[in-house]
Amino acid sequence: MSYAILTDLTRCIGCQACALACKEINELPKEDGALKLSATTWTMVEKRHDVFIRHQCFHCLEPTCVSVCPVTALEKTQEGPVIYHEDRCIGCRYCIMACPFEIPKYEWDSVLPRVQKCIMCYQKRVSLGEQPACTSVCPTGATVFGQRDQLIAQAQQRLQNHPNRYVNHIYGVHEAGGTSVLYLSDIPFDQLGFKHARSDEAYPKLTWNILSQIPSVAGVGGVMMFGLWWIINRRITLEQEQKKNNSKSPDSNQKKTP
Amino acid sequence: MKLKLPQLTFWRVVAGIIYVIGLYATFLRFGKGLGASTNLSDEFPWGIWIGFDVMVGVGLAAGGFIIAATVHIFNLEQYKAIARPTILTAFLGYSLVIVALLFDLGRPYRIWHPLIMWNPHSVMFEVAWCVTLYTMVLALEFSPIFFERFNLKVPLKWVRAIYLPVVILGVILSTLHQSSLGTLYVIVPDKLHGLWYSPFLPVFFFITAIAAGLAMTIFESFLSYRAFGKRIELDILVGISRVIVVVLSVFLVLKLQDLSHRGNLPLMFEFTQESVLFWGELGLGTMLPVGLLLIPKIRENERGLFFCALLVLLGFILGRLNVSITGMLNTETYFPKWTEIAITTAIVTLGFTIFSIVVKNFPVFPLEDLETMPLSAHEKNPVFSVRLVLGMWGLLLIAMIALALAKKNELNHQVPQAALLNRTVNPLEQKLEYPPPFEFPPGKDSPGLVIFDHEKHNEYQERPDCKPCHVDMFGLVIITNVPAITHEMLDKGELCGKCHTGSGNENESFGVTKEADNCDSCHEEENGE
Ligand code: SF4
Numbered sequence: 001m002s003y004a005i006l007t008d009l010t011r012c013i014g015c016q017a018c019a020l021a022c023k024e025i026n027e028l029p030k031e032d033g034a035l036k037l038s039a040t041t042w043t044m045v046e047k048r049h050d051v052f053i054r055h056q057c058f059h060c061l062e063p064t065c066v067s068v069c070p071v072t073a074l075e076k077t078q079e080g081p082v083i084y085h086e087d088r089c090i091g092c093r094y095c096i097m098a099c100p101f102e103i104p105k106y107e108w109d110s111v112l113p114r115v116q117k118c119i120m121c122y123q124k125r126v127s128l129g130e131q132p133a134c135t136s137v138c139p140t141g142a143t144v145f146g147q148r149d150q151l152i153a154q155a156q157q158r159l160q161n162h163p164n165r166y167v168n169h170i171y172g173v174h175e176a177g178g179t180s181v182l183y184l185s186d187i188p189f190d191q192l193g194f195k196h197a198r199s200d201e202a203y204p205k206l207t208w209n210i211l212s213q214i215p216s217v218a219g220v221g222g223v224m225m226f227g228l229w230w231i232i233n234r235r236i237t238l239e240q241e242q243k244k245n246n247s248k249s250p251d252s253n254q255k256k257t258p
Numbered sequence: 259m260k261l262k263l264p265q266l267t268f269w270r271v272v273a274g275i276i277y278v279i280g281l282y283a284t285f286l287r288f289g290k291g292l293g294a295s296t297n298l299s300d301e302f303p304w305g306i307w308i309g310f311d312v313m314v315g316v317g318l319a320a321g322g323f324i325i326a327a328t329v330h331i332f333n334l335e336q337y338k339a340i341a342r343p344t345i346l347t348a349f350l351g352y353s354l355v356i357v358a359l360l361f362d363l364g365r366p367y368r369i370w371h372p373l374i375m376w377n378p379h380s381v382m383f384e385v386a387w388c389v390t391l392y393t394m395v396l397a398l399e400f401s402p403i404f405f406e407r408f409n410l411k412v413p414l415k416w417v418r419a420i421y422l423p424v425v426i427l428g429v430i431l432s433t434l435h436q437s438s439l440g441t442l443y444v445i446v447p448d449k450l451h452g453l454w455y456s457p458f459l460p461v462f463f464f465i466t467a468i469a470a471g472l473a474m475t476i477f478e479s480f481l482s483y484r485a486f487g488k489r490i491e492l493d494i495l496v497g498i499s500r501v502i503v504v505v506l507s508v509f510l511v512l513k514l515q516d517l518s519h520r521g522n523l524p525l526m527f528e529f530t531q532e533s534v535l536f537w538g539e540l541g542l543g544t545m546l547p548v549g550l551l552l553i554p555k556i557r558e559n560e561r562g563l564f565f566c567a568l569l570v571l572l573g574f575i576l577g578r579l580n581v582s583i584t585g586m587l588n589t590e591t592y593f594p595k596w597t598e599i600a601i602t603t604a605i606v607t608l609g610f611t612i613f614s615i616v617v618k619n620f621p622v623f624p625l626e627d628l629e630t631m632p633l634s635a636h637e638k639n640p641v642f643s644v645r646l647v648l649g650m651w652g653l654l655l656i657a658m659i660a661l662a663l664a665k666k667n668e669l670n671h672q673v674p675q676a677a678l679l680n681r682t683v684n685p686l687e688q689k690l691e692y693p694p695p696f697e698f699p700p701g702k703d704s705p706g707l708v709i710f711d712h713e714k715h716n717e718y719q720e721r722p723d724c725k726p727c728h729v730d731m732f733g734l735v736i737i738t739n740v741p742a743i744t745h746e747m748l749d750k751g752e753l754c755g756k757c758h759t760g761s762g763n764e765n766e767s768f769g770v771t772k773e774a775d776n777c778d779s780c781h782e783e784e785n786g787e
């Protein structure tokens with residue numbers, strides 16, 4: 001059982017109430033006006049071609065950011081949210097570089113910077129059994145919180161009941177291996193700039209396929225090199241012994257030194 | 259060792275200036291943070307400190323494990339003469355990579371975290387471990403030189419006893435992390451340009467690192483000769499150049515095969531900035547030196563050999579930068595700031611300085627193994643010639659012109675400028691769940707509570723419009739922060755006074771002046787009045 005957020009773009013009126021609620025609950029400064037996602041704006045509504053699109057972290061089922069972080073500073077919780085442990089982060093910014101949705105942001109102006117992004121109100125709401133601040137204030141019910149499978153069923157229901165209202169796709173069911181933030185839209189998603197995230201396999205598999213070879217590479221390589229050394233060394237020793245026997249000079253079989 | 263004041267030479271003055279600028283840049287980096295000292299951004303989080311200092315630095319230091327393996331595992335004794343300078347270069351290289359990382363990490367004092375907080379799924383975790391261990395291995399491999407210098411017999415014996423396993427460990431660790439630097443980019447299939455993205459990046463990184471490491475030994479040998487009058491026999495270097503030809507040919511075949519397999523060969527022939535950079539890497543930096551080295555007259559000539567090694571190195575550097583910077587998404591937003599360049603330059607210079615100090619004080623070049631040549635003024639310059647310098651500048655010029663003419667970056671994910679969209683849905687035609695009515699805090703002589711009702715206010719409007727009250731996106735807060743609204747404020751046209759001007763016009767909202775005599779429109783009537 002994991003939670004998710006469903007955002008229905010046909011219902012979003014662009015009031016930014018979610019963006020405001022997010023700033024309030026996370027005590028983020030409001031001066032920057034929330035024109036795009038940043039370290040101080042974790043969600044905002046962007047108007048693209050007459051459509052209001054709410055941006056936030058997708059909380060991928062198999063998050064790229066979690067897989068690349070060398071120190072497990074990012075974590076996919078059981079409940080669904082992908083959260084950040086500030087005290088572990090070394091600031092390598094691999095998560096920012098790797099996230100297919102370009103979500104995590106960095107506090108560039110700070111001397112001790114943190115990675116910042118939507119954490120689905122994990123500590124303050126979801127882990128206490130409440131819904132996130134942003135979904136709780138939406139005046140149209142465009143963005144709602146719930147169990148992921150129930151939300152998907154609900155979205156499918158809407159697609160069935162209003163086939164003319166929606167494009168027949170729930171963004172986030174398969175994208176990037178599945179995400180915990182889902183979208184419905186009346187305009188094809190690619191025209192709205194939604195990423196063509198690969199859906200055949202989640203991103204972390206790409207590198208795991210390679211990383212999981214390491215033990216065998218290391219083992220086989222080590223044994224092979226030792227074998228090679230042994231064979232070559234043996235041959236040289238034999239040659240030297242032969243020479244020694246031939247010339248009978250006792251001093252030519254000295255051990256090699258590095 | 260007598261303490262002597264170093265003489266002022268031209269290069270020392272240059273180095274001094276570089277260090278001073280580097281120190282100031284260091285102060286900016288740690289005093290003001292990454293934002294102030296770099297041109298990095300959320301769009302482009304990895305710059306030249308990663309793309310050049312780490313990616314290129316580690317690759318150029320690859321000679322260390324190759325030569326160590328050649329001498330100690332394959333027992334090719336004739337290469338022993340270059341083992342020590344190469345290992346020294348590698349050890350310095352890795353140490354400086356770690357220094358560069360301290361600049362790049364947002365929290366450098368936590369650089370040790372990967373050693374105790376494990377995430378085996380992270381390529382960077384693996385690189386961190388391998389680089390740490392390999393730097394220790396290099397220190398061990400270098401230690402006999404140190405022990406010999408100070409005549410420490412006992413530790414020397416110990417190190418020699420474990421030397422072979424250490425060398426083997428070094429080869430394994432190097433193989434792993436040289437390739438893993440490529441694996442770092444396997445997770446960004448949508449962000450790296452098709453000419454470079456491939457699941458085989460680790461293989462390419464490994465092969466090119468071998469070529470670069472070997473080219474570096476040739477390059478270094480000539481520079482050492484120039485600086486210290488110590489040189490490795492030409493035979494050995496020619497032998498190395500043969501290996502480079504084989505390695506680079508393998509790389510060429512695999513790379514082209516991979517491109518055609520992924521259907522990306524046509525990208526090579528589009529005249530874009532990427533394809534120009536690609537040809538710089540593959541044409542000038544790989545095919546050209548391979549072709550030249552196949553000609554015995556060039557291969558066996560000092561200048562020819564040096565020129566080819568230089569080409570291989572430049573090709574390698576370009577190749578790494580192509581993956582880490584110019585081929586990446588949003589590269590057009592990034593050009594290194596002067597601070598980034600200053601620190602990189604200072605780190606490279608530091609490498610040269612330490613190298614020359616160590617060479618002067620430790621038995622790095624075992625003299626008996628080397629041809630020592632007297633440095634006559636004329637001979638001091640065996641590899642730099644006018645033709646060589648002109649040749650390099652010529653190539654660079656051609657590349658620059660091509661780059662300037664080529665089509666701008668392609669990999670630029672922008673929202674498609676779709677033809678005007680026909681929205682059939684109007685989100686405003688739906689029932690809104692307004693926030694609950696809102697109570698304004700009452701002032702001193704308020705005749706009754708003022709309650710703002712979203713629903714009522716929107717009923718009077720043709721379409722819900724939040725803007726008049728929510729001035730900017732977060733204007734709501736401004737209202738809630740007001741302790742109590744006074745009529746003076748409203749008279750000045752602030753807050754409710756914006757709309758409730760009371761001009762008498764039928765479409766306008768009613769006035770809220772004290773004289774308007776309609777208090778109960780807003781104020782709840784108090785009980786008993
Ligand atoms: S959208 Fe990006 S930051 Fe959010 S969970 Fe997925 S990979 Fe992580």
Ligand code: SF4
Nearest residue numbers: 069089090092093095
């Ligand atoms: S910047 Fe921090 S959270 Fe992101 S990958 Fe690096 S250590 Fe992990």
Ligand code: SF4
Nearest residue numbers: 022118120121132134
């Ligand atoms: S879930 Fe919480 S953190 Fe995420 S956007 Fe909503 S309010 Fe902000």
